Amino acid sequence: METLQHILYGFGVASQPINLLFCFLGAMAGTLVGVLPGLGPTAAMAMLLPVTFGIPPTGAVIMLAGIYYGAQYGGSTTSILVNIPGEAASVVTCLDGYQMARQGRAGAALGISAFGSFIAGTIGVLALSFVAPPLVDAALSFGPPEYFALMCLGLTVLTFLAHGSMLKALMMAVFGLFIGTVGIDPITGVQRFTFGRPDLMEGIGLVQIAMGMFGIAEILSNIEQTIKISVFEAKLKGLFPNLEDWKRSIGAIIRGTGIGFFLGILPGGGAIISSFASYAVEKRLSKHPEKFGTGVIEGVAAPESANNAAAQGAFIPMITLGIPSNVVMALLLGALMIHGITPGPLLMTQHPDLFWGFITSMYIGNLMLLVLNLPLIPMWVKFLKVPYPILFPFILLFCLIGVYTINNNVFDIYLMILFGVFGYLVRKLHFEAAPLILAVVLGPMMEKALRQSLTMSKGDFSIFFTRPISAVLLGVAILLLALPMIPRASTREKIVKLGERD
């Protein structure tokens, strides 16, 4: 009953006109960036983060949630219409979505992805409101060793699921942890790796890194080739899936939601793995698995619902423990911290308006996408038709303004360019950027937890293995690290390949 009250309270906060406006603006802006080729939710959040700085915290967070959903939805739109996934999570949507578009059923594909996301969002938000409060209680018993172990696990899972070499993903994560140490040491006040520059004293900002590695690097990779986008010239009509479509998709949507939500809770998991997993499950359960990949609607409904539900699930470790489980959550955490709010078990009691307003605004954001964004699809398609040589200077300009306005400091522009070049090069050399970004955010938290744990135990490392929760978490992390080394039992490759093949 108490939960219901909280949800109603949340709706009260989220449906204030000003917050509705922020939610709407976020969803629109997010869709706009998400529609642009190669730019997914991560890039959208990084680029639009500075816009939210001048807004009160609750509004800012609501807007960011809108940006996230909008970008995810925009990504599905490009997957279906152009066969270009905005980011890894929508790769699966391309498989059947684009085929549907080629058969003249783009409308139904876009429609079911929006409805699927909405249904998943609805169930997800309810599950979140029931699961979060008891977890908050559990989280209060977490001490530094447990936090440290959980963060280790999160980073390990993310590198485990990396597309290329796990070794290289680990290297990126370690390098990211190092970048996180730049700045003033919070415990002793010593300046580390700042080269005497005052701009570096507070560390290297997440936005500068994320915008560089996801925004600038993406543009540079696109410019190096002559890219031609061919938008599928289909008439967009019939956005409402017909009865037959519904019959075939509803099971897929429900299963996708379940899979997505639970995989989303896992640290390091999230949207990518859940969209692959739900697609694989549908294929296995289907009476006609051979038709997957030729434009079946279940193949769009399942992953789209799953990645939306995963997004809700991913909020759980974030709002209860204050630990981001993926890059998008990391950016959100960065945004909260800029507003002076530290997510964690105390968030719910200290900022109930923000906590519940945020949870319900995700729901409202989904509704908004459904009601307002679906009819706007033809407009988004027009954006896709803007030639890239004209489009990319605009994207760059937006990155430049965004990063400059964080501190009104040109130095941030140089940092962003530096990380853009770094991101471009490591991409060419087949390294992944995501583990680095997550590590940059977790780095300072991990260091604090590690040092506190060692102080607690008077230098005895066994503290991590004698406390049950941290022992289990670290055990899983070590197992994941060891798996790829065991010949034949390359489960990781199987999992990653299964996803890619399907």
Added chain:
Amino acid sequence: MKKVDQWNGVVFLIISGLICWGSSHFPYGNVHNPGPGFLPLWLGIILGALSICLIIKATLQTKGVRMLRELLTEKIRWGKVLLTLIALVLYGFLMDYIGFLFITFLFMAFLIRFVDPQPWKRVIGWALVGSVGSYLIFEVWMKLRLPKGFLGV
């Protein structure tokens, strides 16, 4: 040393060396009470170990290896990438002197004209849309303080 990952390993090994060297300037503390140099030093050591693993792995691997030659002979429009980077750096460098409105116009015009050359009419048109439009949105409407430069706009 003909494989890409061997070189990747070497570069990161050098980076890890630099990290260790840099960390040695801060107090290490001890295990009971780790100092500011503790974590960076260990991160440097771990990164070094991983880099060595990568070099060994690349050296032993025979199938599906990316050779350095393949990477270097890839058809990449390096010139365009370089032009874009120069434009970005110059934007940061000149912003405070020239002012947001004009530097943005020049930046947009330069990229549209020289990266994938478009006709001048288009160049001027889109550069105007980009610069004036963003000025109106960010400076006039959102009141973000963008640099004014010597012209005062």
